[in-house]
Amino acid sequence: MVPERIRNVVLVGHGSSGKTSLAEALLNTAGATTRVGRVEDGTTVTDFEPEETERQISLNVAVASCEWKGHKINILDTPGYADFTGDALAALRVADMAIFVVSGVDGVEVQTEALWRAAAAEKLPRVVFVNKLDRERSSFQRTLTQLSETFGKRIAPIQLPIGSEQNLKGIVRVVSNRAFGYQGSAIASQIDLPEDMVDTVSAAHTTLIEAVVETDDEMMERYFEGEEPTRDQIIASVHSGMLKGEIFPVLCGSAGALIGIDTLADFIVDFGPNPLEHATPPMESGELSVSADGPAAAFVFKTHSDPYVGRISLFRVFSGSVKVDDNLENSSQSSNGRMHNLFFMQGKDHHDAQEVVTGDIAAVAKLDNVLAGDTLVTPGSGIRVKPVEFPNPVMSVAIFPKSSQDEDKLSGALQKIVEEDPTLSVERRPETHETVLSGLGDTHLDVTAARISRKFGVEIDTAIPTVPYRESITATTNAEGKHKKQSGGRGQFGVAFVKFGPLPRGTGFEFVNATKGGSVPRQFIPAVEKGVQEALAKGPLAGYPVVDIQATLYDGKYHSVDSDEMSFRMAGIMAFRAASANLGAVILEPIVEAMIRVPEEYMGDVIGDINAKRGRVLGMDSEAHLRVVTAEVPLGEMQRYAVDLRSMTGGRGYFSMEFRRYDEMPHQEAQKVIEAARKEDS
């Protein structure tokens, strides 16, 4: 297949808008499958992971292809659920056109808008497929109006539905003004344009033609002389308008009823950009020009482990070609690998590939140190594509193996699972003895737990993580730390006079040596510092590490025989213990800055809830149809915010958060933390 005849389309949109069903419909209509699978039955090509079929939602990007009129269409089906948006973002990078699947019942939804912005950032041509028009309460016109309100007047219908709801019958192609009907076949045949549609179709046609002639003075002139642009001219003009982001064609139909699917495939082939028209991806290093010859450069957008084949890396070739047994350099990890096992994917099935040309999407097995975001290149070319940027985790759980014998197995499993999903992170917190897994929401974390158990045979329990509180001090005090031990033989002796005082937030710990005249021998001074630090690891109030504190060693005593490092380390510890009651110790809590995006009507609830969580609203803004609230809130109140926000907004809000700083906790709240620590100790 030559690059010019490849079409890479990514199906994106809000959860449940019908992306997987549309992929299924396209594959079937193009003859790549013999029967149409159903999401409900777990029989689709692109939802195949057990966690997907069980929940009936897509969790991973999946690739399948079909042939249509001499072209190869690679379909990337992505998850719509916000928790799994990482894969949708990765897929946007490797497609040449994004098809936004919008439900004709529910219209533009939160994820539609979020992914629209992401596609714009990738400079990706965008089209909309208004789906589910066979459903009750669906409306093409209402959805179209909403699309124009949201995405502007570049929204241009290029196909219109004939009939509605259960009477949806066919599609009108606006370019040619021709009507097509479906009678028990997914391939349309031409029918008469219904009388009552003549005006609508003519208006849409005129709008489209006027948009087209506006791009070319000569065409414009001839148009005013009564000559319409030809079909080829219209296609060329829409095509280049799409590449420039100046026109967003709208198509429509029903994935469920197989209406408007063949016309969508025609559109992809006729209007869709080919891979050589793709803009140069953002580069980390080197120079890449998207071209069929030149050095090979393939971008890995997803990896996952297969129990039989090992690691599978999905990639798109941006330049040159990748052949079986090629030795390529992973320019992101500075390692090399041989492309032994090259294949094309059809959902979970593999078909051996000999060569993957520019623009094509394929996979390679058993390259163990390849991660999503890496670039595989002709050795020495220095080409490295920028990895995709993912949202930060917003929810964390502490995880434990159900059986303590599985500790090691779990840590191995976690490492693998985090490698495969760049929106997950894992952290061991020694102070709380917890392993904390963070991701994009509760469903993300639940699914991850299910995968760990299925793939690695480790059953796990989860809990809300212990908040990593800190302690600090508010007063300055001097203290004597004395360590003296006499029990036959050589004794131990060391005395340290230390002044403790508060430092500004975020400073941590500072040790100052202000001794004079060798009151503490030089070689023992680090031992005092070490001792103080050891003591600070467990604060006096609730056992949390003490931060933002200065310790000044200003005097001491020693014994020429009995003093040693250990004695002075102990003296350091004793000094802090002696001081601790007089330091005005306080509890610090982590504060996060949250950015919350919700439709206007939820603003009141969201702000009320932030206040109830001891938060502070920093600002309010608008972004398309959403309001954006920025607030600082204690982390302790935000650990289940993904769940709270969903129930407050019926899933129509989303948020991100980032650690900002530690703040002193109000007395009453601090008391609760201290109480809890006492209970734990006793």
Ligand SMILES: Nc1nc2c(ncn2[C@@H]2O[C@H](COP(=O)(O)OP(=O)(O)OP(=O)(O)O)[C@@H](O)[C@H]2O)c(=O)[nH]1
């Ligand atoms: N009546 C009707 N139902 C549809 C149509 N398209 C999808 N559905 C149903 O809508 C539900 C969601 O469809 P999916 O294809 O899983 O939607 P999706 O966009 O892939 O969802 P996520 O992967 O979770 O984001 C399923 O029950 C489908 O059967 C359609 O055109 N008509």
Ligand SMILES: [Mg+2]
């Ligand atoms: Mg899906």
